[in-house]
Amino acid sequence: xxxxxxxxxxxxxxxxxxxxxxxxxxxxxxxxxxxxxxxxxxxxxxxxxxxxxxxxxxxxxxxxxxxxxxxxxxxxxxxxxxxxxxxxxxxxxxxxxxxxxxxxxxxxxxxxxxxxxxxxxxxxxxxxxxxxxxxxxxxxxxxxxxxxxxxxxxxxxxxxxxxxxxxxxxxxxxxxxxxxxxxxxxxxxxxxxxxxxxxxxxxxxxxxxxxxxxxxxxxxxxxxxxxxxxxxxxxxxxxxxxxxxxxxxxxxxxxxxxxxxxxxxxx
Numbered sequence: 001x002x003x004x005x006x007x008x009x010x011x012x013x014x015x016x017x018x019x020x021x022x023x024x025x026x027x028x029x030x031x032x033x034x035x036x037x038x039x040x041x042x043x044x045x046x047x048x049x050x051x052x053x054x055x056x057x058x059x060x061x062x063x064x065x066x067x068x069x070x071x072x073x074x075x076x077x078x079x080x081x082x083x084x085x086x087x088x089x090x091x092x093x094x095x096x097x098x099x100x101x102x103x104x105x106x107x108x109x110x111x112x113x114x115x116x117x118x119x120x121x122x123x124x125x126x127x128x129x130x131x132x133x134x135x136x137x138x139x140x141x142x143x144x145x146x147x148x149x150x151x152x153x154x155x156x157x158x159x160x161x162x163x164x165x166x167x168x169x170x171x172x173x174x175x176x177x178x179x180x181x182x183x184x185x186x187x188x189x190x191x192x193x194x195x196x197x198x199x200x201x202x203x204x205x206x207x208x209x210x211x212x213x214x215x216x217x218x219x220x221x222x223x224x225x226x227x228x229x230x231x232x233x234x235x236x237x238x239x240x241x242x243x244x245x246x247x248x249x250x251x252x253x254x255x256x257x258x259x260x261x262x263x264x265x266x267x
């Protein structure tokens with residue numbers, strides 16, 4: 001789940017917003033229907049492993065928070081909504097899939113127990129700039145492209161901007177809906193009705209507001225830490241230049257809007 005670029009009010013949320021998307025996908029029937037349409041495969045049943053699953057394999061490892069994490073027998077699915085193009089999507093996918101693998105087997109277990117895994121990104125932009133509605137990747141031999149690695153790792157990216165390229169009508173209309181356009185498609189209508197239902201929940205509204213406050217606190221902590229480093233770095237440089245202490249105080253007071261008493265602690 002990605003941090004939101006712009007803070008939206010609860011009323012402004014749409015299906016493309018990760019928080020709302022995850023809640024809508026808690027409807028088992030709708031989630032199953034969406035997966036079947038996106039992957040063009042029959043899914044017998046789905047089991048939610050955990051909503052917005054957090055995978056953390058150690059104190060020094062980067063944790064992963066997944067939007068929709070579920071399984072169907074021997075297959076595991078991670079369904080992600082992506083609204084910002086930071087140029088790192090392929091490597092993010094690689095990291096996510098690795099974390100999922102580590103989460104599906106216990107230490108010492110046989111690798112044969114690894115389940116087939118699908119990491120699916122639904123993007124509001126074209127991640128590969130080829131105009132396609134769908135990009136599906138599997139590992140294969142470069143010397144003989146008919147030879148697949150068969151490691152069970154599937155990577156699928158959907159591009160809402162390229163919705164007209166989708167062959168399946170329901171997928172085409174869903175991507176159009178993600179893009180922000182209205183649709184009269186029956187399947188999309190069901191999703192839209194679920195969106196309205198979710199937005200009526202006071203509990204989820206409170207959860208969303210709490211999440212926003214936590215994110216704001218994290219950003220504020222980051223700004224404060226960066227400001228502290230900036231002040232100390234400036235003082236260090238000025239000292240190396242043999243600038244008098246009183247001049248350093250005046251400079252950091254002006255540059256960082258510090259009062260005289262506060263500025264003294266940096267010398």
